[in-house]
Amino acid sequence: MSNGSDAVDEIRSRAEAEGVEFIYAMFVEMHGKPCAKLVPVSALEGLMSDGAGFAGFAAGPMGQDPSSPDILALPDPASYTHCHGSRTWRRCSATLRSRANCGRMRPG
Numbered sequence: 001m002s003n004g005s006d007a008v009d010e011i012r013s014r015a016e017a018e019g020v021e022f023i024y025a026m027f028v029e030m031h032g033k034p035c036a037k038l039v040p041v042s043a044l045e046g047l048m049s050d051g052a053g054f055a056g057f058a059a060g061p062m063g064q065d066p067s068s069p070d071i072l073a074l075p076d077p078a079s080y081t082h083c084h085g086s087r088t089w090r091r092c093s094a095t096l097r098s099r100a101n102c103g104r105m106r107p108g
Contacts, residue, residue, distance in 0.1 A: 007048070007077035007078075008044060008045055008048050008077070010077070011023075011044060011048075011077055011080050012041070012044055014080070015041045015044070015090065016041075018087075018090075019087060019088060020041055020088055020089065020090050021040065021041060021088040021089070022038050022039065022040055022041065022088065022089045022090075023038075023039050023040075023041060023044065023047065023075075023080075023089070023090050023091065023092055024036045024037070024038055024039075024083065024089060024090070024091040024092070025037045025039055025047060025051070025052035025073045025075050025092060025094050026073070026091050026092070026093055026094060027059075027073050027093070027094045027095070027096055029059055029060025029061070029062070030060050030061050030062060031060060031061070033060060035054065035059050035060065035073075036091070037052040037053075037054065037073065038089070039052060047075060048075060048077065050072070051072035051073055051074040051075070051094070052072065052073045052075075052094070053070045053071070053072055053073075054070060054071050054072070054073060055070055055071075056068050056069070056070060056071040059071060062096075071096050072096065073094035073095070073096060074094055074095050074096075075092035075093070075094045076092060076093050076094065076095065077092065079091070079092050079093035080092050
């Protein structure tokens with residue numbers, strides 16, 4: 001898969017052709033529990049550029065307390081795959097970053 005805006009365009013084209021409505025931005029927390037946010041395809045550009053916001057304290061034991069900044073799940077476009085059992089959902093694996101260490105962010 002391509003990088004940058006080409007990757008977003010490619011995912012958008014595939015999603016449209018496949019009738020996809022939502023994308024899961026997923027990561028696995030420290031104990032192996034999957035954490036995800038369901039994002040509509042209409043918000044794909046924001047998801048890929050800004051990430052999906054999560055409360056780090058609520059997403060597993062990552063050394064944060066309730067007053068810590070949110071974390072962001074930044075999807076990897078190359079991980080766009082089918083969700084078993086769903087015709088309208090796909091997933092992208094994500095890496096985590098602290099919202100405090102990122103530039104302009106959309107609300108999570």
